[in-house]
Amino acid sequence: MAQPINRYKTDLRDFAFLLFEQFKLQDVLGAEPYAEWDESTCNEVLAQVYEFAKTVTGPLNRVGDTQGCKLVDGKVIVPEGFKQAWDQLYEAGWRVLGASSEHGGMDAPMALSVLSDELLSGSNTAFNMYPGLCLGAAEVIAEFGTDDQKHNIVPKMMNGTWGGTMCLTEPHAGSDVGSSSTTATPKGDGTYSIKGTKIFISGGDHDMASNIIHLVLARIDGASAGTKGLSLFVVPKVRDDGTPNDVVVSGIEHKMGINGSATCALTFGDNDGCIGKLVGEVEHQGMRQMFKMMNFARIGVGIQGLAVASSAYFNALEYARDRKQGSSIKEWKNPEAPRVAIIEHPNVRRDLLEMKSKVEGMRALITKLAVHADRLKAIGAKDDASAAYHQGPDRPAHAPREGLLLGRGLPRLREGDPGLRRRRLPQGLAGRAVRARLEDLLDLRGHERHPGDGPRRPQARPGRRQEHPGVPRRRPEVDRGQQGDPGARGRRREPAEGPRGRRRFGDAVPRLVPGPEDGEHHAHGGAFPPHDEQARHRLAPPRRRRLAIEKLKQDGLSEKDKAYYTGKKFSGIYYAMNIVPEVIGDAKTLRACDESPVRMDDAAFGPA
Numbered sequence: 001m002a003q004p005i006n007r008y009k010t011d012l013r014d015f016a017f018l019l020f021e022q023f024k025l026q027d028v029l030g031a032e033p034y035a036e037w038d039e040s041t042c043n044e045v046l047a048q049v050y051e052f053a054k055t056v057t058g059p060l061n062r063v064g065d066t067q068g069c070k071l072v073d074g075k076v077i078v079p080e081g082f083k084q085a086w087d088q089l090y091e092a093g094w095r096v097l098g099a100s101s102e103h104g105g106m107d108a109p110m111a112l113s114v115l116s117d118e119l120l121s122g123s124n125t126a127f128n129m130y131p132g133l134c135l136g137a138a139e140v141i142a143e144f145g146t147d148d149q150k151h152n153i154v155p156k157m158m159n160g161t162w163g164g165t166m167c168l169t170e171p172h173a174g175s176d177v178g179s180s181s182t183t184a185t186p187k188g189d190g191t192y193s194i195k196g197t198k199i200f201i202s203g204g205d206h207d208m209a210s211n212i213i214h215l216v217l218a219r220i221d222g223a224s225a226g227t228k229g230l231s232l233f234v235v236p237k238v239r240d241d242g243t244p245n246d247v248v249v250s251g252i253e254h255k256m257g258i259n260g261s262a263t264c265a266l267t268f269g270d271n272d273g274c275i276g277k278l279v280g281e282v283e284h285q286g287m288r289q290m291f292k293m294m295n296f297a298r299i300g301v302g303i304q305g306l307a308v309a310s311s312a313y314f315n316a317l318e319y320a321r322d323r324k325q326g327s328s329i330k331e332w333k334n335p336e337a338p339r340v341a342i343i344e345h346p347n348v349r350r351d352l353l354e355m356k357s358k359v360e361g362m363r364a365l366i367t368k369l370a371v372h373a374d375r376l377k378a379i380g381a382k383d384d385a386s387a388a389y390h391q392g393p394d395r396p397a398h399a400p401r402e403g404l405l406l407g408r409g410l411p412r413l414r415e416g417d418p419g420l421r422r423r424r425l426p427q428g429l430a431g432r433a434v435r436a437r438l439e440d441l442l443d444l445r446g447h448e449r450h451p452g453d454g455p456r457r458p459q460a461r462p463g464r465r466q467e468h469p470g471v472p473r474r475r476p477e478v479d480r481g482q483q484g485d486p487g488a489r490g491r492r493r494e495p496a497e498g499p500r501g502r503r504r505f506g507d508a509v510p511r512l513v514p515g516p517e518d519g520e521h522h523a524h525g526g527a528f529p530p531h532d533e534q535a536r537h538r539l540a541p542p543r544r545r546r547l548a549i550e551k552l553k554q555d556g557l558s559e560k561d562k563a564y565y566t567g568k569k570f571s572g573i574y575y576a577m578n579i580v581p582e583v584i585g586d587a588k589t590l591r592a593c594d595e596s597p598v599r600m601d602d603a604a605f606g607p608a
Contacts, residue, residue: 002066004059004081008123009314013564014360015046015115018367022547025111025371028378034109042112049094049116053123056085061124064260069206071252076205076262082127086208090160094120095131103142103150104158110377111370114303118363121300122307126260130163130203136296137164137215141234144280144289149234153213163209166293167198167216167235167266177217177287178226182268184218184233184276194218194235194276195269197250204264205237205249212237214247215293216268216276217286230286233276235268246273306362313355320348356567357575548572 019025020039029037060081067079089095098113099105120128138157141149156162173179182196194216198204205212214235223229239245246269253263268274279289320343327337328344342348376390548568551557557565 002063005062006054006058006123007315008053008058008061008311009318010050010119010122010310011314012043012046012050014363016043017564017568018364019111019115019371021551022364023111023368023371025109025374028109028374031378033107033377034374037108037112042109045097045108045112046115046119048092049119052088052092052094053119056088057120057127058123060085060127060260064124064126065257066259068254068259069252069262071249074249075207076249076252076264078206078208078262079260082130082206082260083208085124085127086130086160089120089131095135095160096158099135099139099158100142103138103154109370109374111367111374114299114366114370115363117300117303118307118310118366121304122311124260125304125308126258129258129261130206130208131160132300133166133203133297134160134162134164134209136293136300137166137213139296140215140232140289140293141213141279143292144232144285145234146280149277149279153234156211157213160208161210163203163206163212165201165203165212165214166290166297167201167204167214168290168294169200170197171199177230180217180219180230182216182218184220184231186220187275190277192218192220192233192276192278193269193272194233194274195272197265197267199265200253201264201266202261204262204266206262210238214266214268215279215290217290218276220283223284227287229284231283232279232286232289234279235274235276239275245275246271302362302366306359306366309355309362310359313352313359316355317343317352320352353571353574354578357571357579360568360571361575361579546572 019042025042026039028034029039029042060079063081064079069079070077093106094116096103096105097108097116098110099107101107117128117132121132134157138154141157142154145153153162157164168177168180170180170182173181180196182194182198184192184194186192196216196218198216201214203212204214214237216233216235217230218233219229220231223231235247236245237247248267248270249264250267251265253265255261255263279285321341323342324339325342326339326345327334328340329346331337343352372390372392376387379387379390381387548565551565552562552569
């Protein structure tokens with residue numbers, strides 16, 4: 001029997017640094033819509049969520065992975081302790097921090113909500129998937145549902161009485177959602193008979209809630225093919241009268257690392273007894289409605305990745321400080337030299353610093369985007385220019401407001417973007433848009449720019465080097481080999497961090513964008529996105545380095561703060577010197593447009 005043991009740890013100092021030193025969340029606190037929030041309250045909430053993660057969900061991580069979920073008499077039984085953790089989570093209210101108070105939430109800033117979610121996901125990813133999906137489904141109904149659905153369903157999902165899921169994938173229709181064959185037949189009383197099979201449904205069934213609300217994409221009889229003909233339905237596991245709704249768990253998928261999360265195959269209406277209702281009152285709006293939850297889930301998956309990576313780093317750091325092996329490199333010729341902790345070995349230190357720099361970069365990017373959302377919500381309709389800045393550039397008209405989480409921070413212009421196909425952007429314009437986004441990503445100006453900060457820097461004149469305010473021609477902390485880094489002496493700024501790198505990558509991406517005369521690349525674009533993804537991953541904001549250096553110049557810092565800012569400084573230097581420059585190689589690969597995967601005959605892959 002697996003024993004509860006907590007291995008989750010993090011550094012809340014980094015959370016406070018991002019929220020209140022780097023991204024200045026306090027600017028929007030204390031006034032609507034965050035009138036009830038201030039800096040101390042945010043810090044206290046994070047401290048309490050962290051304590052919850054260490055004492056409640058963290059110890060169950062090993063239990064959940066060892067026991068897994070069981071399917072007994074058609075019902076999913078979750079691991080020991082999960083039900084109690086579910087009840088405690090909703091009693092504390094941590095899962096609905098950012099939800100509207102109208103539906104039982106706390107109206108917290110999104111930045112606080114995503115960092116809280118990191119703590120919960122990092123301590124027990126499998127468990128946190130259940131309430132996470134429930135919240136996403138509840139928010140879809142809260143935005144698009146009828147008044148009856150908003151008042152009678154959403155509150156019960158927000159307080160944990162009921163669970164919730166997202167049902168898109170079918171055995172023959174994964175990302176090709178338009179091929180869905182699940183049907184919805186009108187019954188004449190405003191309800192529909194649902195019939196079909198959905199697979200890979202996270203949290204598809206469990207015994208922690210009395211009912212589960214499934215959001216099911218289905219095609220109403222006679223509706224057009226493809227995604228345009230899909231509608232979204234509220235399909236409860238149990239009907240209002242307490243009888244089963246002909247939703248059957250046909251199996252549980254076993255996934256490494258999240259055995260405690262029930263990933264189910266569900267059949268709807270095998271006995272012609274599954275009843276559903278439209279989300280809202282308008283048919284064929286399924287994809288538009290479901291995209292709200294899909295975007296919510298995408299953000300959640302990004303937070304999961306950050307959370308697990310952060311936990312891995314702190315556990316690796318603890319092990320490196322405790323594990324002794326080998327002698328110091330300074331005494332490698334001395335067989336009698338004492339054994340040292342492996343953190344003293346240069347290569348281990350390099351590995352740890354790479355982990356630290358990437359984790360901090362991911363957290364900074366996620367927090368930055370969330371604060372943009374919070375500022376946008378605080379601005380409302382008061383300042384269109386500021387709102388447009390925080391919304392982000394090139395937002396398609398059909399995209400939800402959460403779209404800024406992609407548009408504000410990541411260069412998403414690439415092959416297959418329906419917005420680009422519709423607008424038919426010339427390659428030069430697409431290139432400028434990408435470069436503008438990269439400029440925001442790399443934060444070359446050295447500060448957060450807001451409307452009203454003054455005019456933008458002038459365009460560079462031919463033959464004249466363009467200077468960037470706040471960024472020296474050479475980085476003193478690197479060029480002078482500061483803090484004992486002789487290898488950095490005389491090293492010039494890496495091109496990937498300056499205009500040259502931004503220009504190379506920005507010029508490369510439009511080759512993936514279908515222009516009016518570029519049908520060939522549009523057809524073969526599927527060969528290129530992996531490099532695009534890698535390049536975007538490497539462009540996390542490096543501004544933390546400059547901010548840490550400024551902090552270290554201040555008098556009266558405690559030893560703990562000095563250690564923190566020194567770590568922040570060197571993680572930024574490492575990221576800039578070792579991770580960001582790789583974007584140049586990716587840019588070259590993008591520009592080469594290797595079409596080998598699509599030009600190669602099927603038979604050439606190997607014998608059948």
